[in-house]
Amino acid sequence: MAADAHCVCLDDFEKYAEKHLSLMTWIYYCSGADGETTLKENRRSFRRIRLKPRVLRDVSTRDLKTTILGREIDIPICISPTAFQGLAHPDAEAGTSRASGTFNTCMILSSVSSLSLEDICCAHSGGTKWMDIYVWPNPRVTKDMVQRAEQAGCKGIVVSVDICQVGFKRRMAYVAGDIVPRNAIIANFDKYCKNGIMNETTFLDEVKCGDPSATWADIDWIKSITKLPIILKGIMTVEDALIAVEHKVNAIMVSNHGGRQLDGVPATIDVLAEISKAVGDKIEVYMDGGVRTGTDVLKALALGARAVFIGRPVIYGLAYKGEEGVKNVLQILKDELSLAMALSGCRTIKDINESIVMEKNLYCRL
Numbered sequence: 347m348a349a350d351a352h353c354v355c356l357d358d359f360e361k362y363a364e365k366h367l368s369l370m371t372w373i374y375y376c377s378g379a380d381g382e383t384t385l386k387e388n389r390r391s392f393r394r395i396r397l398k399p400r401v402l403r404d405v406s407t408r409d410l411k412t413t414i415l416g417r418e419i420d421i422p423i424c425i426s427p428t429a430f431q432g433l434a435h436p437d438a439e440a441g442t443s444r445a446s447g448t449f450n451t452c453m454i455l456s457s458v459s460s461l462s463l464e465d466i467c468c469a470h471s472g473g474t475k476w477m478d479i480y481v482w483p484n485p486r487v488t489k490d491m492v493q494r495a496e497q498a499g500c501k502g503i504v505v506s507v508d509i510c511q512v513g514f515k516r517r518m519a520y521v522a523g524d525i526v527p528r529n530a531i532i533a534n535f536d537k538y539c540k541n542g543i544m545n546e547t548t549f550l551d552e553v554k555c556g557d558p559s560a561t562w563a564d565i566d567w568i569k570s571i572t573k574l575p576i577i578l579k580g581i582m583t584v585e586d587a588l589i590a591v592e593h594k595v596n597a598i599m600v601s602n603h604g605g606r607q608l609d610g611v612p613a614t615i616d617v618l619a620e621i622s623k624a625v626g627d628k629i630e631v632y633m634d635g636g637v638r639t640g641t642d643v644l645k646a647l648a649l650g651a652r653a654v655f656i657g658r659p660v661i662y663g664l665a666y667k668g669e670e671g672v673k674n675v676l677q678i679l680k681d682e683l684s685l686a687m688a689l690s691g692c693r694t695i696k697d698i699n700e701s702i703v704m705e706k707n708l709y710c711r712l
């Protein structure tokens with residue numbers, strides 16, 4: 347299932363997507379907020395970290411399985427929510443659903459998807475599906491989405507807390523003047539579509555992407571309307587991680603939205619260890635942002651993530667060959683992680699810990 351000679355690492359899928367997607371779609375996917383400092387830093391910071399391998403530890407077989415919120419997944423590499431996957435390939439989110447199911451991993455469904463959440467869940471029953479929601483200003487919209495996700499078989503509700511307003515993408519403004527490409531289909535919100543195509547103005551006026559007046563009380567309310575576990579996506583500080591614990595959420599994801607919201611925040615890998623040390627014994631901590639290689643995954647697990655999530659590589663995989671392309675992406679990362687575990691002396695995910703990473707004050711000057 348490995349990709350052909352043109353795509354041997356995840357960066358190759360990005361190059362393919364840049365060449366083959368329409369300009370507007372490419373810019374929408376690849377952009378970060380404002381000057382894109384954080385977007386670049388997410389990847390740069392991974393490259394700065396140095397590993398300390400151990401040898402002679404019998405790594406002839408490796409076990410990449412782990413659990414997230416009690417559910418077994420075959421690899422600690424899961425899929426972050428990304429909007430409008432149909433712009434990349436007609437397989438859209440159904441392709442991603444089938445690929446993630448085949449790898450028995452977790453896919454987070456974006457609420458602003460090209461296919462409805464019911465169609466995405468039906469596409470493959472394997473793996474674990476979590477539903478991503480915003481705190482919408484109209485509580486009926488939020489409640490309705492949570493109930494639909496429960497009925498469709500989702501096993502967790504991910505609340506994206508870093509998007510009380512959509513970050514400004516300069517590059518989108520240069521090519522289109524819009525927030526999202528004009529032909530975006532938004533299947534979960536029929537009311538705001540004409541022939542499936544979203545009306546960005548009405549959608550943003552009435553539904554909005556988040557509520558700037560949202561507070562922790564909204565998280566308590568969301569907890570009260572569902573029995574599903576709650577995962578907060580977009581936590582970047584120890585302070586907020588501790589408040590999340592007080593509010594009894596089940597897990598947090600250290601995320602800066604792939605550098606698309608507040609520009610100037612640190613790379614997620616640079617705040618992961620302190621957040622994980624503060625709350626990792628109480629709730630599960632995941633991370634996303636800039637994960638592109640097996641050694642990135644290894645570093646993130648060593649610094650306290652229970653699992654990593656990937657955003658853009660999945661849409662670039664879709665752009666390459668639909669469902670097969672997403673499988674290629676997952677297979678490459680899985681193979682790279684397995685090799686990195688062998689070469690660093692780790693046989694199981696539990697063997698991966700901080701001892702295989704050089705001290706931060708030594709590597710951060712590199």
Ligand SMILES: Cc1cc2nc3c(=O)[nH]c(=O)nc-3n(C[C@H](O)[C@H](O)[C@H](O)COP(=O)(O)O)c2cc1C
Pocket residue numbers: 374375376388426427428429456457458478506579601602603604605606634635636637655656657658659
């Ligand atoms: C095109 C695009 C759309 C996204 N849509 C969503 C979304 O609907 N909900 C959300 O919480 N995050 C969204 N994100 C952020 C991702 O979930 C994730 O945090 C980010 O892409 C991770 O960084 P990476 O792309 O470097 O892997 C989106 C990111 C991109 C690039």
Ligand SMILES: CCCCCCC(=O)C(=O)O
Pocket residue numbers: 429458509512525526546549550555603606
């Ligand atoms: C008008 C819909 C905007 C969706 C924003 C999706 C997202 O989180 C991102 O593009 O980033």
